[in-house]
Amino acid sequence: MKFTLHIWRQENAKAKGHFETYEIDNIRPDCSFLEMLDILNERLINDRIAHPVCFDNDCREGICGMCGLYINGRPHGNDDGITTCQLHMRKFKDGDDIWIEPWRAKPFPVIRDLVVDRSAFDKIIQAGGYISTTTGGVPDANTIPIPKHKADMAMDAASCIGCGACVAACKNASAMLFVGAKVSHLALLPQGQIEAADRVKKMVAKMDELGFGSCTNTYACEAECPKLIKRQNISRLNRQWIGALFGRDRKE
Amino acid sequence: MKLDSKIPAGPLAEKWTNYKSSQKLVNPANKRKLNIIVVGTGLAGASAAASFGALGFNVDIFCIQDSPRRAHSIAAQGGINAAKNYQNDGDSVERLFRDTIKGGDYRAREANVYRLAEVSGAIIDQCVAQGVPFARDYGGLLDNRSFGGAQVSRTFYAKGQTGQQLLLGAYGALSREIARGTVKLHTRSEMMDLVVVDGRARGIIVRNLVTGDLERYAAHAVVLATGGYGNLYYLSTNAMNSNGSAAWVCHRKGAAFANPCYVQIHPTCIPVHGDYQSKLTLMSESLRNDGRIWVPKKKEDAEAIRAGKLRPTEIPEEDRDYYLERRYPAFGNLVPRDVASRAAKERCDAGYGVGTGYAVYLDFADAIQHLGKETVEQKYGNLFQMYQKITDENPYETPMMIYPAIHYTMGGLWVDYELQTTIPGLFAAGEANFSDHGANRLGASALMQGLADGYFVLPYTLQNYLADQIYVGKISSASPEFDAAEKAVRQRINRLMEIGRVETRRATSLQTVDDFHKRLGKIMWEYCGMARNTESLTRAKQMVKELEDEFWKSVFIPGTANEFNPELEKACRLEDYFELAQLVIDDAIHREESCGGHFRTEHQTVDGETLRDDKHFMYVAAWEYQGHGQPETMEKEPLVYEHITIANRNYK
Amino acid sequence: MNIPKIHSISKKILVGALGAFLSFFLLFHASANLLILRHDDGEWYNAFCHFMGTYSIIKVFEIGLLAALLLHAILAIWLAVINKMARPVSYKKPTRSKTHTGSKLQVWTGILIFACLILHFTDFYFVKSGWVKGKYMTKAEKVVALNATQPDAANYAEQHGKYSAKGNWLTNFDKEDKAFLEAAGLEVEPDFYHQAREKFKILHIVISYLVFFTVVWFHLRHGFAAVFQTFGLYNYKYSRAIEILGQIYTWGVCLMFTIVVIGVYFGL
Secondary structure: OOEEEEEEEOOOOOOOOEEEEEEEOOOOOOOEHHHHHHHHHHHHHHOOOOOOOOOOOOOOOOOOOOOOOEEOOEEOOOOOOOOHHHOEHHHOOOOOEEEEEOOOOOOOOEEEOOEEOOHHHHHHHHOOOOOOOOOOOOOOOOOOOOOHHHHHHHHHHHOOOOOOHHHHHOOOOEOHHHHHHHHHHHHOOHHHHOOHHHHHHHHHHHHHHOOOEOOOOOOHHHHHOOOOOOOHHHHHHHHHHHHHHHOOOOOO | OOOOOOOOOOOHHHHHHHHHHHOOOOOHHHHOOOEEEEEOOOHHHHHHHHHHHHHOOEEEEEOOOOOHHHOHHHHOOOOEEOOOOOOOOOOOHHHHHHHHHHHOOOOOOHHHHHHHHHHHHHHHHHHHHHOOOOOEOOOOOEOOEOOOOOOOOOEEOOOOOHHHHHHHHHHHHHHHHHHHOOEEEEOOEEEEEEEEEOOEEEEEEEEEOOOOOEEEEEOOEEEEOOOOOHHHHOOOOOOOOOOOHHHHHHHHOOOOEEOOOOEEEEEEEOOOOOOOOOOOOEOOHHHHHOOEEEEEOOHHHHHHHHOOOOOHHHOOHHHEEOHHHHHOOOOHHHOOHHHHHHHHHHHHHOOOOOOOOOOEEEEOHHHHHHHOHHHHHHHHHHHHHHHHHHHOOOOOOOOEEEEEEEEEEOOEEOOOOOOEOOOOOEEEOHHHEOOOOOOOOOOOOHHHHHHHHHHHHHHHHHHHHHOOHHHOOOOOOOOHHHHHHHHHHHHHHHHHHHHOOOOOOOHHHOEOHHHHHHHHHHHHHHHOOOOEOHHHHHHHHHHHHHHHHHHHHHEOOOOOOOOOOHHHHHHHHHHHHHHHHHHHHHHHHHOOOOEOOEOEOOOEOOOOOEOOOHHHHOEEEEEEOOOOOOOOEEEEEEOOOOOOOOOOOOOO | OOOOOOOHHHHHHHHHHHHHHHHHHHHHHHHHHHHHHOOOOOHHHHHHHHHHHHOHHHHHHHHHHHHHHHHHHHHHHHHHHHHHHOOOOOOOOOOOOOOOHHHHHHHHHHHHHHHHHHHHHHHHHHHHHOOOOOOEEEEHHHHHHHHHHOHHHHHHHHHHOEEOOOOOEEEEEOHHHHHHHHHOOOOEEEOHHHHHHHHOOOHHHHHHHHHHHHHHHHHHHHHHHHHHHHOOOOOOOOHHHHHHHHHHHHHHHHHHHHHHHHHHHOOO
């Protein structure tokens, strides 16, 4: 297969970026998207055309959340429930033009080419996205039974890989699905309810502070989440927020 | 070099209790004056750093990715073992201990393994308290499933994403400590060297991957939790950035490297499909709970399938060879990984392979029939989806194709009972050390070991080391040792950057880092992979040496050292792999027996099982670095089994 | 000045709450409008308008409504500006994600609604304050009462006005009549029934109102379910019900408005 690639090139955070066009040929349909970029890079190096295209990637099996490219107008490319590394060239037509852009959001500045800095997500988690435990001194694991459907819902929310596709897809670059998934995961479990009110307040405040937009219920995040995390989690986040402001747990 | 494993006295079951009650501690006010460096944010690293932070130590933690949550522990699918006996099926600490020792083919240290089994239950408690959403049954209690090498159900799981959930739990605990200010996080930072001052590990040199700057960090102790070196084989189930370099630079500085030839080959991976392939994807071992592995009984059927003339579903039941069930009726499809891998290779080599010839079927038709599609979907849905995305085939309708691939390295830095390496003050945890899995790791034990080391072992043993360090005062990074280490790293990088830039060389003869890495991997897989012998190993050694020479002449790294430059990162790691590869081969040559993942074709039983030589090889081989290109020297740590009776590893 | 910090979710909840309040009003307005379709010379509809125009509690309500409308718009625009800032560099390729388009239009439909409201107010609401020309009416009994004290004024009223079907109202006054009658101490109020009947006979006005309702339809269709989401009431259990309810409400309100306008135009 043959493709025309339009790739965002930007030497470093301060440099001005631009699109560069590359032609690539002889790609097998069962080649993954990132392997296609590997082949391109091999050529860019060997033929001394340019510095290889930098892009984040690691596990290449859709779980680490490292990869993330905005391909032809969709984060992680034109398929549902996948990360960029799970996208295969068979999803494209021979001769296609492919536009590859980095995630675009104020809190995700570009580091180089297609690599962005997502440490904002870490900061949101650090603001409260955990249950405060210290090692040891915890009760036996079976002390608190948890209804299966609740545990399953918590698991679904917890499967977030922190790739940032929700932010990249959202027209407001909002991190509500990311925050909602974490808040939901913990709020659905009895262990997490103790700090629930405090958690949601701190995480939302941090999210706002970092410059993410707000949710306008477009649900592009839900459509692009590689782990198919549902928008109900955003609703639960809102509920938790209201609860934190007016509920029993508020500071008296 | 003298190896002292420091195993505490007393009966096996009391050793850890005895150790804890007599170890030295650091008083709370002094803890904050002590600095600890943790390299790696996987299960072992994150849990250790979080635990140290919670105790009150000053911790610096480093990872090469953009977030601690990306560490490759995240990709573990199947589960985590723990001797909870929630299923009332006869499990106990003793049984988990025995299974692990036997699974490791009697090449692991008894005391360490027992401690691992002993703390396994506490790990589950800890994780549940952190909010890890383990699978539960309808009564709301925790559910279990079975894994290879065990006859009980002791594996706790969270869908097919157990590693992810456990890591996120540890990442949460770590994040809390970062927020509290006890832990400082350094992302996109790669450890380039260990700094040893007066014989003790006192700091590290780090390359900031964004700017290319070299940075110094000093501490009273260094904990290495940087995973294994499986990517030596290029194609493996490891993440692209997983590497063995941090452990290797420590080895260069004097830390002994143990059992490097013990490499685990996982039987259920998606087969290789092309030479541009960058990595192999694991299909969880848990699939073997309900999936049945088979190849055609008739060679002509296998050929017809390979030619695309026959579909697997068209082969009648009586013409299928469920070779694991046939050979190992007691454990069936749930034999340990090394056994299952070799059996698959045996069938494929004999000409019964499907797909490209290097694949066997993992069939769920039976499971779907008796459990129903819905149950199968609930249990393995995300794995099936993953398979379908990669191969474009629907595993609900046609059997999956799988083949073994490099997955885990049992070998690693030699550590004593306290997880301390031969360099005082340098500790190694998780896959980076060699300690608990012997010659083969059982499924769902890696997560257990990583968390055991991080949550429940290091917080104790490290204090024992740090107790007298309070007299040393603050460690400065302005010492001549730091100067020298930083200078050496700079020189090393410059040397690599210069290779492709010597003007006399023609540009066309230059190759990329990946070219070399692929070739190295191929050599290792062909000649030092699932089956090895003196001849193949000697050949491999020669080839690796030649390849290394070629690398130093004609690798080309674009860009500069002072910028974000992934090619340079890869080159540094590959440079270490060349040395490591030679050590793996040396170790494999020296170990004239077959055990676990190390299969020497000269040493096998008549029906092709591993044949150990307990008389001559019941020891840990700890290698000491002697300089580049010099053969390493080996020290033996004899394995003394006081508690367990040595037997043949029999899964029939 | 120290502006209290309102977090993004709180702002959204406010926008949603105000929106919900406005939606209730809209439903009320739309149902009341159906009275226009009665051929009773405005007896019922004008009685309703009289009630709405005179009770003091409703006056408070009216101010609240206008304030809600303004605040709803201000907060929404404020959020939109912040949202715009969250992506300083935009994508080259427009999004192809499967999304609810309504939300992307929401700010724009909102602004359009504001524009249309000016038109609507010029047609009706401002008549009350006398800023624009319109039709007025007064209570017949008041005119009768006036006969005793100011017969001129009463005569004037009876000459220029028309009795409604049941004779409760004297209608058909214009702006000058209003000034005259008010000088005589009569309470003159807008005659929205006849006003509507007249306006909706004019084709371009009918069309502009239909456009208005379409815009409202878009705004409501997204807004209704979004309010539930924002209030955290949208969950796995009720998601379907909420969506259906949203459809019913949106179509209901918009169709009621449309029926009145089209009905009047075709002489229903």
